Amino acid sequence: MQNLQTLLHSYGNWVVFLNVLVEQAGLPIPSYPTLLATGAVSSGPVGWISAWMLATLACWAADSAWYWAGGRFGDNLLRMICKVSLSRDSCIRQTQSRFLRVGVFALLVSKFLPGAGALTNVMNGYAGTAYRRFVVFELLGALIWAGSGLLLGALFSDAVGRVVGLLGQYGKWGLLLLAVLLALYVAVRAVRRWLLVRSLRVVPRLSIGELLQWQAAGRAPVVIDVRPGDLESMPRIPGAIVVDMHAPVSDLGLQGESRIVVYCACPNEISAARLAARLRAEGYGDTWALLGGYEAWEREVQAARGLSAIEDAGGA
Structure with missing residues (x-):
C-alpha cells in the first residue's frame, strides 16, 4: 500500500x-x-x-x-x-x-x-x-x-x-x-x-387528546414550554409559561399539588422529559411530558381547523 x-x-x-x-x-x-x-x-x-x-x-x-x-x-x-x-x-x-x-x-x-x-x-x-x-x-x-x-x-x-x-x-x-x-x-x-x-422512559407521556380532555373537563394543568429563545413573539400552547429548563425548580413558582405538563420541540420529547424528571424528583409527582411536543399540538390544531371548515362548508 x-x-x-x-x-x-x-x-x-x-x-x-x-x-x-x-x-x-x-x-x-x-x-x-x-x-x-x-x-x-x-x-x-x-x-x-x-x-x-x-x-x-x-x-x-x-x-x-x-x-x-x-x-x-x-x-x-x-x-x-x-x-x-x-x-x-x-x-x-x-x-x-x-x-x-x-x-x-x-x-x-x-x-x-x-x-x-x-x-x-x-x-x-x-x-x-x-x-x-x-x-x-x-x-x-x-x-x-x-x-x-x-x-x-x-x-x-x-x-x-x-x-x-x-x-x-x-x-x-x-x-x-x-x-x-x-x-x-x-x-x-x-x-x-x-x-x-x-x-427517561420512566417519565410518563401525555397525548394531545388527553391534554384537551383535561382542559375541557376543567382540570387544566400547568403547561410549561421549554423551547429555546424569546418565545414571546412565537406561537405556543395557550396558557403555557415559558421557562429555562435549567432554572432551579424553586424559581418556577409551582405548587406542590400542581398537575404539570412540559413540552419542547425535540424528538422523543427529551428536553421536556428531562425537566419532568427533575420536577418528579423534587416532589411534583403529577408531572408529564407532552407526547410529540409543540409540533403535535400544532398538527392537532390545524386538523381541528380543517374539520371545522369542512363542517361549515357542509352546513352552508
Whole structure:
C-alpha cells in the first residue's frame, strides 16, 4: 500500500476536499484530523493555500445545499436531521437557541461544534436569511475553521508528522486503526444517546387528546414550554409559561399539588422529559411530558381547523 505520507503529499488537497464535503454533507466522518495532517505535510505556502481554498469550496457547496433545503423543507428537515443525529436529544433546542441569540453570526463558529454546522445552515434557510448575507458569513466561518486546522497542523508538524508516519508505516493496519477509532467514536455517542433515552422512559407521556380532555373537563394543568429563545413573539400552547429548563425548580413558582405538563420541540420529547424528571424528583409527582411536543399540538390544531371548515362548508 502506498505510504500515507506520500498519498497526502500527492493527493492531500483532494483528500481534504472530499473529506470536508462528505462531513459537511452530514456524514459522521471527521475531516479536522485530515486538515491537521495536510497542514503538517504540505510543502510550502502554495500547497497550504490550495488546501485551504478547496476545503472552503467544499464547505460552501455543502452549506449552500443545506441552506436551500432549509428554505424549501423547513421544520420537516430540522426534525429529520435531529432524528439521525447522535446528539438529537438537544440538537434542535441548542441550535434554535444559538440562532435566536446571534443569528447569522453563528455561522462563524458552528463548524467547531459537533452536529451544529448543517443545522445552522438549515436554520438560516428556514429563517429566510438573504443568500448573499449567508454566503459572506458562511465563507468567513469556513475560512476560520479550515484555516485553524491547517495552521495547527503546520505549527505542530513534528508531532502530527510522527503520527502520520506511524500510520503510514503500518499501511493498511494504520488505516484500519483509524476506521476502528471512528467506529468507536460513533458507537460511544450512540450508546450514550441510547442510555439517555432509556433513562427517561420512566417519565410518563401525555397525548394531545388527553391534554384537551383535561382542559375541557376543567382540570387544566400547568403547561410549561421549554423551547429555546424569546418565545414571546412565537406561537405556543395557550396558557403555557415559558421557562429555562435549567432554572432551579424553586424559581418556577409551582405548587406542590400542581398537575404539570412540559413540552419542547425535540424528538422523543427529551428536553421536556428531562425537566419532568427533575420536577418528579423534587416532589411534583403529577408531572408529564407532552407526547410529540409543540409540533403535535400544532398538527392537532390545524386538523381541528380543517374539520371545522369542512363542517361549515357542509352546513352552508
